[in-house]
Amino acid sequence: MTYGGGDAAREPQLDSQNTLKPRISTTTNQYGHAVSRISVTQILEATGFEHSYRRPIDALADVLLRYISHVGKLSVSYANMSGRIQCNVFDVILALEEIASVHGFAGQSDPNHSLSSSGVVLDLWRVVGKGREVPFAGSIARFPVTRSRQAETSQDTENEVEWGHIPDWLPSFPDPSTYINNSVSNESSVPRKQMERPHFSFRKFFSVNGSDGFAPIGHTNVERENEIVQRNPYLVPPLPHRERQVSDMTIPSERKAVSVFETFAPVIEASGGEIVEERGVISNKRPAVRFRIGVGTKSMSKMLSLRDTGMKEDLWTVKEEEMDSKKRRAEMILKESMEKPNELAQL
């Protein structure tokens, strides 16, 4: 039976190998789906089909798996309704009858019909009796394959009491002292090593390599954990109230008068200019600023002349001269402000 490449007009774009990957979520589902596709192909061939497209085979494989799950679910529900957890043959027959009730089967109308000779069972017997056996192509192993878990440590099992009603595959109970509130017992009385460690650690799950405060699960013990807590200030438990005395904040009452020279000293030092010591101090009340348009004082004319000289030379020297002029200007402004505090300030 040929397995067609697919109905290209109705399918999404195919890659160069003309393959189409179905959207199946987990690995176990992929494996089960692949095996069921082989079975479906064999059944279609036995029915009489010569060729098929890929999509119908995928759809039928999906239907096959859903049918098996549906039969299982119904059988379990019938067993539970009878007060059992293990299914028997009558649960399966009832489940098959419920599914076949849509189409109908022989003896469906009789409410007291025997399950052993149900029409469903007779149909299946007919299939088996025909003898047209088409065994599965190849053989598969039991799946999913489970890894053998490591044996638990002796510390966990040394205090184990064997309970008959509790299955072995459940984890062991924690140490009773961890959950029993006893006023007499304190932390030191309980040996730390016997305390149960969780198998899953959020620290390990979220840890980043080399980050402080996180440690691999295999090597943690209480001392190590204490060290980690001490190293990382964010993991330190909060201090109780009034344990540490913190001084009150002192707010300065008044602002002291600031000397202009002190404020601008680093600028002047960097420029390399002379520092002219002045005793004048700027008062808190600053005079009103009025703009004066026009050349009135020497300083303005000096500034303009400096600029003119700068223009005739090339770019780098102009910039240097501009820097010098700026420094000189700053000095002159300071001088004037000292000498004539009442006069108008110039920009």
Added chain:
Amino acid sequence: MMSGSGNSSGAASTAGADGRHDDDAALTEFLSSLMDYTPTIPDELVEHYLGRSGFNCPDLRLTRLVAVATQKFISDIASDALQHSKARVAAPIKDNKSKQPKDKRLVLTMEDLSKALREYGVNLKHPEYFADSPLTGTDPPTREE
């Protein structure tokens, strides 16, 4: 009369008990015959998917029973789809000038399968086309040829 009715009811009950016994024997025989029959669906696959649904039974005969039931279900769908496919091939061509000659091969298509599944309560809807290629929407045989 009481004894008579008692006797008749007793006879009926024994007959009923015999009938039940026969039925149980038939079922036992059927289950044992399952071990000789190898279904197309492997036991491991059926066991896995039954286990996922909570089906807990160590008896292999029940697994085989479910496998045979599933095989019968799929083969019923396949035979219905085959009927639809044969009906489509055998139908007379309405338009003699049509470009597409009838395919005499028996090919399982989504159309036939969805028609067959609808009777079993499974709604299979297939998109007509994916609008990602200039040739979408054209008929498949013309593209194949």
